[in-house]
Amino acid sequence: MSTDTPLAPPAPARPPRPARRRGVRQLWQRLAADRWAVAGAGGVAFFLVVAAAAPLFSALGGHDPYSYDLDALTDSGAPKGFGGGISGAHWFGVEPMTGRDLFAIVVHGARTSILVGAGATAASMLIGVVVGLTAGFYGGWYDRVVTRVVDVLLGFPYLIFVIGLGAIVPTSLPKPLLLVGVLAVFGWPGVARVVRSQTLALKQRTFVVASTALGAGGWHLLVRQLLPNLTATIIVYATIKIPAMIGAEAALSFLGVGVPPPTPAWGRSIGEAIAWVQTDPMFLVFPGAALFLATLAFNLLGDGLRDAFDPKTAGLRR
Amino acid sequence: MRLLRLISGRLLSMVGTLLVISLITYLVFVLLPGDPAQLSCGRPCTPQRLAEARAFMGYDQPWWQQYLAFLGGLFAGRTFGSGAAAVHCAAPCFGYSFQLNESVTQLIVNRIPVTFSIAIGAAVLWLILGVGAGVVSAVRRGSAMDRAAMTFSTVGVSAPSYLLGLLGILLFGFTLNMVPVNGYVALTEDPVGWLWHLVLPWCVLALIHAAIYARLTRGQMLEVLGEDYIRTARAKGLRERKVVGRHALRNVLIPVITVFGIDLGSLLGGAVITERVFSMPGLGALLLDAVGNVDLPLIVGVTLFSAFLIILANFLVDLIYNVVDPRVAR
Numbered sequence: 250m251s252t253d254t255p256l257a258p259p260a261p262a263r264p265p266r267p268a269r270r271r272g273v274r275q276l277w278q279r280l281a282a283d284r285w286a287v288a289g290a291g292g293v294a295f296f297l298v299v300a301a302a303a304p305l306f307s308a309l310g311g312h313d314p315y316s317y318d319l320d321a322l323t324d325s326g327a328p329k330g331f332g333g334g335i336s337g338a339h340w341f342g343v344e345p346m347t348g349r350d351l352f353a354i355v356v357h358g359a360r361t362s363i364l365v366g367a368g369a370t371a372a373s374m375l376i377g378v379v380v381g382l383t384a385g386f387y388g389g390w391y392d393r394v395v396t397r398v399v400d401v402l403l404g405f406p407y408l409i410f411v412i413g414l415g416a417i418v419p420t421s422l423p424k425p426l427l428l429v430g431v432l433a434v435f436g437w438p439g440v441a442r443v444v445r446s447q448t449l450a451l452k453q454r455t456f457v458v459a460s461t462a463l464g465a466g467g468w469h470l471l472v473r474q475l476l477p478n479l480t481a482t483i484i485v486y487a488t489i490k491i492p493a494m495i496g497a498e499a500a501l502s503f504l505g506v507g508v509p510p511p512t513p514a515w516g517r518s519i520g521e522a523i524a525w526v527q528t529d530p531m532f533l534v535f536p537g538a539a540l541f542l543a544t545l546a547f548n549l550l551g552d553g554l555r556d557a558f559d560p561k562t563a564g565l566r567r
Numbered sequence: 568m569r570l571l572r573l574i575s576g577r578l579l580s581m582v583g584t585l586l587v588i589s590l591i592t593y594l595v596f597v598l599l600p601g602d603p604a605q606l607s608c609g610r611p612c613t614p615q616r617l618a619e620a621r622a623f624m625g626y627d628q629p630w631w632q633q634y635l636a637f638l639g640g641l642f643a644g645r646t647f648g649s650g651a652a653a654v655h656c657a658a659p660c661f662g663y664s665f666q667l668n669e670s671v672t673q674l675i676v677n678r679i680p681v682t683f684s685i686a687i688g689a690a691v692l693w694l695i696l697g698v699g700a701g702v703v704s705a706v707r708r709g710s711a712m713d714r715a716a717m718t719f720s721t722v723g724v725s726a727p728s729y730l731l732g733l734l735g736i737l738l739f740g741f742t743l744n745m746v747p748v749n750g751y752v753a754l755t756e757d758p759v760g761w762l763w764h765l766v767l768p769w770c771v772l773a774l775i776h777a778a779i780y781a782r783l784t785r786g787q788m789l790e791v792l793g794e795d796y797i798r799t800a801r802a803k804g805l806r807e808r809k810v811v812g813r814h815a816l817r818n819v820l821i822p823v824i825t826v827f828g829i830d831l832g833s834l835l836g837g838a839v840i841t842e843r844v845f846s847m848p849g850l851g852a853l854l855l856d857a858v859g860n861v862d863l864p865l866i867v868g869v870t871l872f873s874a875f876l877i878i879l880a881n882f883l884v885d886l887i888y889n890v891v892d893p894r895v896a897r
Contacts, residue, residue: 285721400580400584401584401587401588404584404588404832404874404877404878404881405588405874405877406832406833406835406836406870406873406874406876406877407836408833408836408837408839409835409836409839409854409869409870409873410592410595410870412839412854412855412858413596413854413857413858413866413867413869413870414595415858416596416857416858416859416861416862416863416866417595417596417599417861417863492725496727499727500727500729500840503727503729503840503843504839504840504843504855505855506858519727519729519730519733520729520843522733523733523843523844526733526736526737526741527737527741530737533730533733533734533737537730537733537734540727540730541725541726541727541730544725544726544727545721545722545725548721548724548725549721552721
């Protein structure tokens with residue numbers, strides 16, 4: 250870190266506006282040059298469109314994800330025909346035991362995954378940034394309390410705890426909302442820790458010290474001086490957090506304590522596919538591929554963004 | 568002396584963290600759901616029987632007394648009920664499952680061999696695979712090997728373990744008929760069967776974690792190889808093997824150990840998923856059964872036990888730091 254300071258001119262030396270605009274343009278150029286990042290962005294866009302227009306897509310296939318079709322099943326409950334019942338009517342085949350259209354389930358599952366993933370990420374980023382920023386900035390007993398709470402929450406066996414919650418949560422509570430809440434409660438400490446340490450470093454920088462000397466108030470320092478310098482970290486962290494949250498929701502649904510039926514969820518379908526691995530592997534393959542590709546797309550985009558923001562070349566991060 | 572002070576300080580904060588976690592867990596699982604006695608009272612549940620059950624389990628006390636009794640049980644053991652019907656739960660008592668008529672500690676101990684077999688084998692495998700691939704990638708930066716390892720690692724990071732596990736079962740279990748598709752055999756009973764049942768779970772867990780470690784190791788190694796002391800080591804004529812293996816690797820291992828400590832702790836969470844995929848009767852299966860039966864004391868016990876493991880792992884990492892990196896000691 251110490252070696253690159255003489256090369257990169259300190260940001261506040263320039264007038265802020267043109268510098269920021271140039272930074273954004275540079276960022277775009279770097280991102281567009283990275284093939285994997287572009288592929289990731291394309292994948293993310295694709296899944297966002299699928300999630301937003303899920304009813305449209307399933308209408309195109311001619312089925313909704315809730316209606317049973319027992320005619321598509323044999324007497325044992327397995328789908329009739331090749332590849333789990335793939336046909337012109339059922340593009341991805343049907344779900345064993347119920348005959349529900351797997352294409353509709355996978356398409357609507359994107360909605361569940363992305364809503365829960367984005368919701369949990371937004372909530373944990375919001376809490377984490379506010380808490381981390383204020384703790385790093387104000388310090389004192391408040392900072393000590395925050396650090397302690399973060400330590401406890403990071404030491405918490407959260408997956409075990411959330412699975413256990415499945416036993417006591419009243420069924421009347423909307424499960425997806427509960428998932429967002431629980432994932433946010435255990436997601437913000439990591440964000441707060443990173444933001445806090447960066448705030449501590451930024452606080453020592455000349456432009457913050459100068460603002461303070463010029464009589465800037467706490468709010469101005471937090472929102473106009475510190476927060477803009479944390480943008481890169483926040484964007485990269487959020488992009489990497491979304492697939493992690495999608496994965497967490499899918500894992501909980503897989504274990505049967507996440508999104509309850511009949512709401513389509515990739516993780517739950519994969520969990521149900523355990524019993525059918527041998528007789529109907531396609532029931533595993535389609536939801537599994539969707540989950541894998543969505544996670545991969547977000548991860549590729551996140552990696553690309555991180556490289557584009559690279560501190561050694563851009564001077565934007567840290 | 569300094570190390571002793573460090574250890575005692577860390578131990579104190581460990582105990583504090585565990586106390587807070589145990590309080591939260593106890594409040595959430597035992598006091599929020601209303602009446603645990605009702606659940607195990609049976610039907611028809613007369614008011615008298617309910618009161619008896621409540622008194623027997625100690626749920627007639629105020630919440631803080633219940634919690635203190637629970638804490639006391641951890642250190643000194645406790646007895647539920649009195650007279651001929653009394654059950655004793657020896658220390659360390661993580662609670663008593665009235666549904667299974669067994670102390671939670673005993674239930675956990677019974678399942679530990681399964682979960683630890685999965686966890687330890689996978690951890691050893693992924694450390695070797697991940698660190699090895701990372702070092703080779705960094706030393707031969709830009710080579711086909713490097714690109715292959717990094718592509719694989721991006722893919723591996725995005726694949727959920729259960730998906731990979733099920734595909735593994737499908738391919739190596741059902742199609743190729745190479746390994747058993749589920750179950751567990753005790754090591755003491757049949758060592759070969761033990762190994763054979765664990766190969767697939769190990770590989771699945773190891774591949775996914777190795778992906779993360781390969782990236783981490785590669786990044787660190789590239790950074791370290793640019794340092795002055797590496798140039799010095801080369802300048803004094805050391806073999807490249809020694810430069811990388813002795814001088815660089817030691818510095819690379821420090822962040823790897825941090826991540827490893829966190830992963831070891833959360834591996835228990837991962838074990839729940841692995842055990843479900845491969846139908847293995849470990850701690851995860853115990854927890855899922857407890858959730859299915861609403862066996863609250865068992866859920867509290869398993870949660871606390873895993874919190875204990877996580878915190879212990881972090882503590883050990885702190886100690887290892889001091890051995891690997893003398894700079895931290897200052």
